[in-house]
Amino acid sequence: MARLSTANPAITFRLLPVPSCGKGHYSHPVLRTIDVLRAANPSLREFLRTLPAVDALVVDMFCVDALDVAAELDIPAYFFFASAVGDLAIMLHLPYYYPAAPCSFKDMGKTVLHFPGVPPIRALDMSTTMLDRESDIAKERLRHYTRMPEARGFLANSFDWLEARALEALRYGLCTPGRPTPPVYCIGPLVLPGQTGGSAGGRHACLEWLDAQPERGVVFLCFGSLGTFSAA
Template sequence: MTELANAFLKHGYDVTMVMIEPPFKSSDSGASAIQRIAASNPSINFHVLPALPAPDFAASGKHPFLLLQLFLEYNELFEEFLRSFHRRRLHSVVLDMFCVHALDVCVKLDIPVYTFFASGASCLSVLTQFPALIAGRRTGLKELGDTPLDFLGVPPMPASHLIKELLEHPEDELCKKMTNIWKRNTETMGVLVNTFESLESRAVQSLRDPLCVRGRILPSIYCIGPLVSKGSKDGDDVDRNECLTWLDSQPDRSVVFLCFRSKGTVSAEQLKEIAVGLETSGQRFLWSVCTPAGSRDAKKYLEVRPEPDLDTLMPEGFLERTKDRGLVIKSWAPQVDVFRHRATGAFVKHCGWNSVLEAVSAGVPMLCWPLEAEQKMNKVCMTEDMGVAVELRQAL
């Protein structure tokens, strides 16, 4: 959203970013994150809505996606904030893909409203067509397994590759709420998609096709990506990450970069297997590691995890044996700078869209290991349509 705000600033608009405090504890509170981002972007105004009480989702065991319902309770505060602007000054509102409940406020106040879809056009196309797919079904899609589903604008999509919560029974609470969120994403005046047309031309055209959703005219689709951080400035050695210094000593296009930091869904056992594979391969590597989540339920999204203990997570002696050709770091890697470094030759990733765009923009080929959310859908389109990656398949 900050990168999008900076794009608007370049076009001469004033930008205010409205946010709420996360309703759960994390390793980085919303307040400190906003302060840090605001300090780096002084031209953007940041406004945090007063916090409202939230249920204890970690204790209830409910899926974190249901937290999105809390945004509806902020509509009154959001309306009050919008009314504080002189109407002539307020050009429009751009909603995050998960904040579509605020659409009702904008309609009420007659303010032009758009959606910002932070993932790709292929994902948006599938999710936009999904409600029609399950309309009238009496069973969920899980029973279809890997049966390919035909969606306009994307390669045949195995049913199992959809967001797993959408595979449940159509009347399941989570499935219904997710379906409604995706439907409302295309009920605004237009959708700003974080992509560029030459990367996903088929998907973009499908969203402009009257047959995409029969009986419904979709709003205008605008490709405004890739919204990718500029990285550090050339020659800026202040606080330069150790991994960049290490890359300086490696041959051109010789290093494989691995990063699976999204929610820590790689288990401790898998980390050890990856280490064994890297050591056996003889390949130069840069590996960003985080502490695995304690479980694969909703709590993994909410828990605060300590810094990883590499001596415990890695096979005995691994770090010593591979020190001449590999570097394992337990901090965030400056991905944009890593991708743009001459020594980086390939990227192993879970297929989160931000990382995909960063790698594509730097011309770095990818090995896909999708883990959750829309990542398997991204993998299909990256390997079969875009031609920027190959799938990394796990041995049985």
């Protein structure tokens, strides 16, 4: 937190007290995280009430229950979405798609799934938290995805020409049929200062290598902090 505060002097950081959520058993670690964030709502409410005026509340996708505080205090709420807009398109459509599916994704194997605005994806390649439709974590995530359109908008770490199809699907309401889709504001690419170059401010060696490759000759894969590649 000290590093973030130093790097962003224009932002004031306030730490809310960590709520006590007991030591009950959770079938998935993310469920405990969600419970902790939900239990922080009273502290968030009291903090917001101490401020003279709040124009907007921007929350992480795991803080869905903070929407209740925003609604109570009549504050517009937005989600900051650091992943691909294509992921957002899938998430918002899952509450419509998954309940009507013949079975859980884990039982579909290589069956190809189709979501608005994104390339086809095999069922076995879906997020591990969603593979078992009857699991507690899948039900909780579906609850989150169902509530996310209650926000006033999404601030996405992307840009229009990179994910044009996904953005079009979201803007035309294809991901949430019969329900308004909040606008998506592309604010990317967001780059952490000081992490874009090599040592002493020079270009990283990987960029020199990349420049030497033929056009369209490199495939970039990124699965976030939990992704891994096989040794093959």
